[in-house]
Each structure stands twice: as C-alpha cells, then as structure tokens.
Amino acid sequence: MIDPIAFQIGPLAVRWYALCIVSGLVLAVYLASKEAPKKKILSDDILDFILIAFPLSIIGARLYYVIFRFDYYSQHLGEIFAIWNGGLAIYGGLITGAIVLYIFADRKLINTWDFLDIAAPSVMIAQSLGRWGNFFNQEAYGAVVENLDYLPDFIKNQMYIDGSYRQPTFLYESIWNLIGFALIVIFRRRLKNIRRGQITAFYLIWYGFGRMIIEGMRTDSLMFFGLRVSQWLSALLIGLGIYIIFYQNREKAPFYNVKKEN
16 A cells, blocks of 8 residues: 655645645646637736636535535534545536636636636646546545456555455546547647637536546445436536537637647
C-alpha cells in the first residue's frame, strides 16, 4: 500500500490526493490560458476566474458529497471538513464551476460559449489527473475481482483492499477522460465546421457516457432513494449535450475559424 502522505513539512502533511488535484488544476490553467487568446479572451481573465472558481468548486464538491452521505456525516460532524481523506464529488464541483463561469463571463462581457469551449478540455484533463488522487486514497473502486495481473504491480497492489483485489474504476475514468481530451484537441485543430458550444457539447456527452458506465461498476457510489445519483446526472449531461448541438445548429451559431499550428 502506498502512503497517502507524499511528504511532510513540520506538522503539515501534504497528501498525494491534494497534489493530484493541484497538478490537474495547474495543467488546466496553462492549457486554457494558451487557448484563450484565440477566442479573444485575455489570459488574465482565465487566472481571475480560476482564483474565484477553484475554491468555490472545492466547497461545492464537498457539499455535494456531504449532502448525499448526510446519514453518516450527521453522526460525525467533525469529519465534514476533512477533505484530505477524500470525499470530493466531481459533479458538485462541475455544477458550482458552471454557475461561477456563467456569472463571471456575464460580468466580464465574455461570450459564455467561448469560455465554456475553452474550459471543457481543460476540465477533462484535470479530471483525468485528479482521479489518481482516488488511487492514492484507495477510493472510487469497483467490485472484487480474482486478479489484476494485466496491470502494473504498483496499481495492482494499491487495489488490494480489505483482503481482495478491486476493479480500478478510477483508472478507467482517468483513461476515458484522457482519450476525450485528446479527441477534443484533434477536433479543434483539424475540423473547420465546429460551431460555438459544440466542444462543450462533446465534453458533456463523452464524459456523461463514460461516467454512466463506470459508475455502474463502482461499489461506493452516492445513492439517493436507492438510485446512483451520478448515473442520473450523467444521463442529464448527455441529453444536454445533444440539445446544445441541435440548438447551436438551428440558431446557426458561428463556426470557429480553426487554423492548424505549425
């Protein structure tokens, strides 16, 4: 088992979970800042947005998790703020981030679709890296399996939990998001007929579909009246993504003038 604490500075313990999230954030900001000028958005606006959205999204992700696990946290109030032990629900962070983005773009007079299209691939790569925080905390795993011989030993050993090997669903989602990010980059560089909002739509459909399938493999899903909350939200994302594609086509939203880079 890998120690969830990466290193310690005096009394401060820095966990791998936090490093994975911060690494994903840094990469996301870098990529969004590079893409922003192509949409006539200032890189400084990206930084200003992140400074506001990131802490609020962390709060939203934790609040979402606590709400759907309130039967536990109502009996353990002191653990509500212990985010270093895991328990950040991605959907809670996404919902909060989307609300902040809409308000921020409106106040800065930035086209919301442009901002979303810049954010979508950055969020996807951040999610891909962030899932490895679950790996170090031994969470977001699936059912018991006989062996994991197809995986490297460091993953296989970390997925030996409570006396059994577990499906590494964190890994499946990380790879799924990485592929989705790569496809967006390819589409954005090579296709000339992408309308505003359709990168966002692709993200919603791709992530929603993958999360719906992978969530069904997990044994630690957040439940609400016997249903997996994330699967219902995933279906909603897919439907929203399809609606955006048709809506933007119907409204004849402008095409992005994508140029190949040398």
